Amino acid sequence: xxxxxxxxTLSNGLDVIVHEDHQLPMVAVNLWxxxxxxxxxxxxxxxxxxxxxxxFEGSEHHNHGYxxxxxxxxxxxxGSTSTDRTNYWEVVPxxxxxxxxxxxxxxxxxxxxxxxxxxxTNQRDVVLNERRQNYENRPYGMAxxxxxxxxxxxxxxxxxxxxxxxxxxxxxxxxxxxxFFKTFYHPANASLALAGDLETDQAFDLAEQFFGDLLPGPxxxxxxxEASLAASANIVLEDRVELPRIYLSWHSxxxxxxxxxxxxxxxxxxxxxxxxxxxxxxxxxxxIATDVSAYQHSREIGGVxxxxxxxxxxxxxxELEAAIRSAVTQIATDGPTQAEMERALAQSEAQFLYRLxxxxxxxxxxxxxxxxxxxxxxxxxxxxxxxRYVNLTAGGAAAAARRWLQDAxxxxxxxxxxxxxxxxxxxxxxxxxx
Amino acid sequence: MSRVDRSRLPVPGPxxxxxxxxxxxxxxxxGLEVRAVTHTAVPIISIVLLVPGGSAADPADRHGLVSxxxxxxxxGSRGQSAIEVADRVARMGGDLDLExxxxxxxxxxxxxxxxxxxxxxxVQELVSAxxxxxxxxxxxxxxxxxxxxxxKDHAGAMAERAFAHAIYxxxxxxxxxxxxxxxLTRATVxxxxxxxxxxxxxxxxxxxxxxxxxxGELLDLASAAFADWHATTSTMVVDxxxxxxxxxxxxxxxxxxxxxxxxxxxxxxxGHACAPRATPDYHALLMLxxxxxxxxxxxxNLNLREDKGYTYGVRTGFDLRRGIGPFVMQTSVGSxxxxxxxxxxxxxxxxxxxxxxxxxxxxxxxxxxVSKGYxxxxxxxxxxxxxxxxxxxxxxxxxxxxxxxxxxxxxxxDDVSRAAARHLxxxxxxxxxxxxxxxxxxxxxxLGLGPHQVLTPEI
Numbered sequence: 001x002x003x004x005x006x007x008x009t010l011s012n013g014l015d016v017i018v019h020e021d022h023q024l025p026m027v028a029v030n031l032w033x034x035x036x037x038x039x040x041x042x043x044x045x046x047x048x049x050x051x052x053x054x055x056f057e058g059s060e061h062h063n064h065g066y067x068x069x070x071x072x073x074x075x076x077x078x079g080s081t082s083t084d085r086t087n088y089w090e091v092v093p094x095x096x097x098x099x100x101x102x103x104x105x106x107x108x109x110x111x112x113x114x115x116x117x118x119x120x121t122n123q124r125d126v127v128l129n130e131r132r133q134n135y136e137n138r139p140y141g142m143a144x145x146x147x148x149x150x151x152x153x154x155x156x157x158x159x160x161x162x163x164x165x166x167x168x169x170x171x172x173x174x175x176x177x178x179x180f181f182k183t184f185y186h187p188a189n190a191s192l193a194l195a196g197d198l199e200t201d202q203a204f205d206l207a208e209q210f211f212g213d214l215l216p217g218p219x220x221x222x223x224x225x226e227a228s229l230a231a232s233a234n235i236v237l238e239d240r241v242e243l244p245r246i247y248l249s250w251h252s253x254x255x256x257x258x259x260x261x262x263x264x265x266x267x268x269x270x271x272x273x274x275x276x277x278x279x280x281x282x283x284x285x286x287x288i289a290t291d292v293s294a295y296q297h298s299r300e301i302g303g304v305x306x307x308x309x310x311x312x313x314x315x316x317x318x319e320l321e322a323a324i325r326s327a328v329t330q331i332a333t334d335g336p337t338q339a340e341m342e343r344a345l346a347q348s349e350a351q352f353l354y355r356l357x358x359x360x361x362x363x364x365x366x367x368x369x370x371x372x373x374x375x376x377x378x379x380x381x382x383x384x385x386x387x388r389y390v391n392l393t394a395g396g397a398a399a400a401a402r403r404w405l406q407d408a409x410x411x412x413x414x415x416x417x418x419x420x421x422x423x424x425x426x427x428x429x430x431x432x433x434x
Numbered sequence: 435m436s437r438v439d440r441s442r443l444p445v446p447g448p449x450x451x452x453x454x455x456x457x458x459x460x461x462x463x464x465g466l467e468v469r470a471v472t473h474t475a476v477p478i479i480s481i482v483l484l485v486p487g488g489s490a491a492d493p494a495d496r497h498g499l500v501s502x503x504x505x506x507x508x509x510g511s512r513g514q515s516a517i518e519v520a521d522r523v524a525r526m527g528g529d530l531d532l533e534x535x536x537x538x539x540x541x542x543x544x545x546x547x548x549x550x551x552x553x554x555x556x557v558q559e560l561v562s563a564x565x566x567x568x569x570x571x572x573x574x575x576x577x578x579x580x581x582x583x584x585x586k587d588h589a590g591a592m593a594e595r596a597f598a599h600a601i602y603x604x605x606x607x608x609x610x611x612x613x614x615x616x617x618l619t620r621a622t623v624x625x626x627x628x629x630x631x632x633x634x635x636x637x638x639x640x641x642x643x644x645x646x647x648x649x650g651e652l653l654d655l656a657s658a659a660f661a662d663w664h665a666t667t668s669t670m671v672v673d674x675x676x677x678x679x680x681x682x683x684x685x686x687x688x689x690x691x692x693x694x695x696x697x698x699x700x701x702x703x704x705g706h707a708c709a710p711r712a713t714p715d716y717h718a719l720l721m722l723x724x725x726x727x728x729x730x731x732x733x734x735n736l737n738l739r740e741d742k743g744y745t746y747g748v749r750t751g752f753d754l755r756r757g758i759g760p761f762v763m764q765t766s767v768g769s770x771x772x773x774x775x776x777x778x779x780x781x782x783x784x785x786x787x788x789x790x791x792x793x794x795x796x797x798x799x800x801x802x803x804v805s806k807g808y809x810x811x812x813x814x815x816x817x818x819x820x821x822x823x824x825x826x827x828x829x830x831x832x833x834x835x836x837x838x839x840x841x842x843x844x845x846x847x848d849d850v851s852r853a854a855a856r857h858l859x860x861x862x863x864x865x866x867x868x869x870x871x872x873x874x875x876x877x878x879x880x881l882g883l884g885p886h887q888v889l890t891p892e893i
Contacts, residue, residue: 023475024809025450061440065740067730072799073446074806077730093806095447102444110440125743129699133746133766136698139587197450209437240696242583274520284517287573290580312580343524350527350546356476357814 001352003365003382006200007373010208012216013188017369017379018203019195021359027196028360029090029100031108032370034191035184036084037164038157038223038301044172046127046164047180049081053123054177055088060110062103073099080362081162084300085374087367091360094197101210108190109214112181117174124169131163139241142433143415146237147249149433150411151304156225158302166434188216191373195366196359227251227302229409235431236414236424243290244423245310246317247413248324252296252303252404255375261388262400263296263305265344269336269397270294270327271307275343277327278309288315288323300375305404317414317425332406335398348389352382452809454835455818457825458649465637466660469822470652471644473815477547479645480815481557484823487633488535490606490677490757493670496621498578498613500633501534503566503626505574507541508532510565519560526552534611537677537756538827539633544816547645550652554643554659561634562663571623582615582893589701589766592692593868596891597703600687600864601760606676607707614892631668636660638674640826644819677757681707685864689883692891693871700772700869704779705762706862711754711828718853719752721845724800725792726750726782726854727763731799734763734782744768744775750783752857756828761858769870773877776867780860787854797847805839 005019036048056066056079070077075092090100135141145161152159192211194203228251253259271278271294282289294307307328309320336344358364372381414424421430455471462468473480492500508523508530509516523530528545541561545553585591595610602608613621641660643652685706709715727734727750738744748765763783767775786792792800812818812835825834865883867874878886 024813025452026810026813062443065731065736068799069443071729071731071803074802074804074808076807076810091810093446093449093809095449096806098444099446102438102440105438106440122740122743126739126746129744129766129768130746132698132768137589137701137766139584213437240587242587243580273524274517275524280517283577284573287576290577310580312576313583343521346525346527350529353476353478353527353546354529354544357478359813 001383001386002380003356003369005369005379007379008204010187010212012212012214013219014211015191015373016204016207017191017193017373018198018200019193019365019369020198020200021195021365022197025094025197026091026359027094027097027194027198028364028366029092029097029104030193030195030360030366030370031088031104032191032374033086033185034189034374035086036082037160037162038083039184039220040157040160042154042160043168044176045160045168047172047177048086049162049164050124050127050169050172050177051181051185052079052081052086053127054115054119055079055107055111057119057123058114059107060113061106063114066103066107069099069103075100076361078361083158083162087370089360089367097198098206101206105210105214108185108187108211111185112178115174115177120174120177124172127163127169128166131166135163140239140245140415142237142239143247143413145433146235146431147247147306147411147413150233150235150413150431151229151249151251152227156227157223158227158299182217183220186217187211187214188219191370193366193369195364195369223301225301229411232409233411234425234428235411236416236421236428237431237433238418238421239415241415241417243310244317244414244416245308246320246425247306247308247415248321249411249413250305250405250408252305253298254302255298255300259400259404260296260298260303261392262397263404265336265389265392265397266331266401267294267296267305268344268347269340270331278324281327282309282320282323288312289320317423321412321425328401328405332398332401335394338394341392341394345389352386449806455812455822456649457822457832458653460653460657462636462657462660464661464663466663467640467826468653468656468660469640469642469826470649470656471818471822472647472649473644473818474646477646478815479545479547479550479553479643480819481543481553482642482819482823483541483557483561483639484826485539485561485634485639486537486827487672487674488538489609489611490536491633491672491674492606492609492613495617496625497609497617498611499621499625499629500539501611501613502574502578502618502621503629503633504532504534504539506566506570506626507560507564509570509574510567511559512563513565516570522552522556528553536607540823542816542820547647550645550655551659554656558659558663564630566623566627566630568623571626575618575621578612578618579615582612586893589694589697589699589868592891593701593703593866595893596690596692596868596889597762597864597866599891600690600866600889601685601705601707602681603686605679605681607681607755607757607759616892625670628668628670629672631666632670632672635665636663637665640823642819642822644815644822677755679757681758685862687864687866687887687889689878689881689886690864690866690889691871691886692866692868692889694869695872697769697870699766700769700867700874701766702772702776703762703764703866704776704783704863705760706859706864707758708752708761708857709754710758711756713754715853715857716754717842718845718849719754719857720804720842721797721800722786722792722850722853723750723752724804725796725850726786729803733786734779737778737782738765738775742778744771748779769873772867772869772874773880776865776881783858784860787858791851791854792847794847797850801842805842808839
């Protein structure tokens with residue numbers, strides 16, 4: 001199983017990756033900048049994400065909105081920001097490939113001359129709205145921030161959320177924003193994937209034509225910070241919720257590192273779907289939880305393994321916590337059963353196949369080529385990624401669970417209804433997230 | 435030296451033509467309509483079974499019964515437990531969805547090509563032989579009651595619930611699929627058995643199979659798997675046409691507020707009952723929506739987000755259904771700008787139907803957006819299967835996809851203005867706010883919508 005591709009690097013350092021797929025008369029343009037919130041610093045958080053907004057507000061030679069020409073072309077356009085990278089993409093009819101490349105290259109090369117104080121202020125307000133809508137006004141919406149803050153020291157770049165702190169966003173100046181752009185948004189810190197109804201040679205010619213004369217900047221130094229917990233922590237957050245929920249969070253391997261795939265399977269076996277151990281035990285049989293979840297959230301410079309369960313009416317979080325920890329101990333001791341391993345393998349094989357269905361957008365083939373290229377320098381890693389799961393053993397999964405979960409400190413977070421601190425795990429310390 | 439002319443944007447070249455899926459059809463002796471489409475991209479099979487009669491077919495005092503019955507389909511069948519059924523899905527690498535819309539129940543299973551036979555057999559089993567046991571019913575009902583409790587904290591869900599009731603009242607579209615605490619508490623497992631027998635029948639249902647095999651072979655496989663599905667008798671009468679009744683001519687609420695003290699944002703809904711999917715104005719409404727609020731560059735979003743910075747985003751939609759579906763504008767704004775945001779939104783809706791009709795440029799932009807992006811909706815097997823199922827739900831011809839763009843091209847500015855005048859009536863609209871009433875009560879009179887009603891949606 002592969003995503004066939006050709007890769008070349010332009011003289012200014014821009015990686016270009018091309019994949020042909022002529023099923024639809026459409027082309028996907030996908031551009032990754034290797035910058036995320038982990039490249040920010042305390043007191044100036046939220047910049048990478050704020051840029052994701054500003055990149056749609058016009059550049060020197062097209063100082064209008066990014067959307068109208070794209071929508072006139074029938075294109076779909078979006079972008080997103082994580083701790084590790086920012087991606088921008090268009091899916092356009094074949095005949096509009098040059099238009100998309102023109103616009104992507106213009107905002108890479110010529111954004112700052114068009115960036116005014118007005119645009120900046122307006123988009124900062126939009127981001128503050130986004131923050132209230134998607135985090136503050138959503139049940140359990142602040143749990144992620146509370147966990148990150150407890151898991152990572154204040155100077156670790158995963159300590160703060162991608163959306164940024166409101167006071168940082170308000171304090172940001174246009175000069176800060178210019179400096180951030182110059183450091184991170186240039187060809188030598190980017191990767192361009194073109195996929196779909198195009199010819200490989202023609203695609204490289206177009207990439208050279210539109211991006212070839214943009215000036216590179218110095219490649220930013222990789223961020224390397226170790227993270228660990230000296231001891232377990234027990235915290236509580238009050239929120240506008242009806243049912244208390246417990247989160248358990250451990251440090252875990254970074255993306256593609258040893259133990260990453262193993263913990264993915266551990267998460268599946270423990271809490272993914274009705275066949276998982278904890279769903280069966282807590283939701284289906286004992287009925288003490290309304291939902292359970294587990295996932296290995298692997299990122300570039302470190303991962304987090306997170307589990308959660310929401311208490312059914314009248315059930316204590318301590319009871320849920322005990323059940324979860326006992327399930328962790330059991331799988332760390334005995335590993336997944338053969339039936340669980342077969343099921344996990346079947347699901348993983350299907351998931352890789354499903355990932356070949358779309359050329360563009362979040363998670364489409366162009367996005368995956370860029371992910372492998374940005375994090376590993378190898379766009380062709382798709383099949384080796386799949387092999388990580390094919391080659392997994394129950395013993396290896398158990399060993400990863402022992403090393404990263406059973407024997408390791410963790411953060412326990414209780415989210416409880418306002419004014420109901422007594423529903424938290426005993427001894428929890430109150431935290432506030434703004 | 436620049437190799438690019440940056441003085442103007444490149445003009446898009448011609449688009450390669452795209453041909454929409456050919457649909458193979460067969461009617462089985464039991465009345466089931468089967469559709470098959472060959473889709474060659476990846477060896478994946480998508481199975482979609484559409485049963486007409488969604489939450490709008492709920493008995494009047496049993497809101498939520500259709501949804502919980504559909505939800506029980508994969509909680510055990512033919513003597514196997516829910517866990518055993520889930521294990522079969524997982525082992526074929528499958529992705530199973532049970533969805534209850536206002537007009538239909540959809541069972542969708544996407545899986546690998548090599549599992550096509552067990553997958554078809556499983557879908558047939560789920561709809562024809564669910565266990566519907568009391569213990570499973572109680573378990574699922576409790577989970578749903580807990581979900582209802584949690585919904586109180588979710589501003590968007592509260593808005594949706596209060597808004598549907600404000601514009602539809604007791605009409606079948608006036609309640610949401612999940613039902614209420616009271617109605618779910620009254621429901622019994624026996625009622626789910628009666629409803630299942632009445633609703634899940636081959637006659638009237640449509641099965642769509644899409645995958646990388648000849649369409650004839652897909653039809654044969656589907657026919658073999660579903661030949662033994664037979665209607666059963668039930669003492670419960672399900673009214674699949676209930677939604678065709680007229681909604682209230684005047685909304686029950688002009689300005690409603692669901693109080694949410696301390697809320698960080700105000701969740702807004704504005705709209706009214708509007709038109710059925712079968713309206714001859716369908717294509718004109720699609721263009722109208724694209725111009726007014728259906729996409730990023732639409733009038734309302736450019737105004738409220740890009741010009742004013744009031745919101746992260748705002749959208750309008752004509753949710754056209756078998757019965758008269760709603761027009762809805764929805765957004766979430768900072769509490770302090772609730773009133774100006776509503777005034778601007780109402781002004782935009784009023785203006786497009788009167789003083790500022792759609793321009794030629796907006797019309798051509800809207801047409802290009804929708805028509806040029808149209809093939810994108812047929813990229814995956816699941817997208818194709820769902821599109822074909824929609825044709826069945828709304829009785830649209832097989833040539834619908836092929837005819838869509840030429841038909842859209844015929845829409846004129848006058849058509850859009852007429853559609854706006856006919857289908858958007860600001861004076862008849864309900865404005866609903868879910869937010870901190872204390873923070874905004876003093877400014878609400880500035881809306882000019884009369885006194886506000888404090889709403890407590892039944893949960």
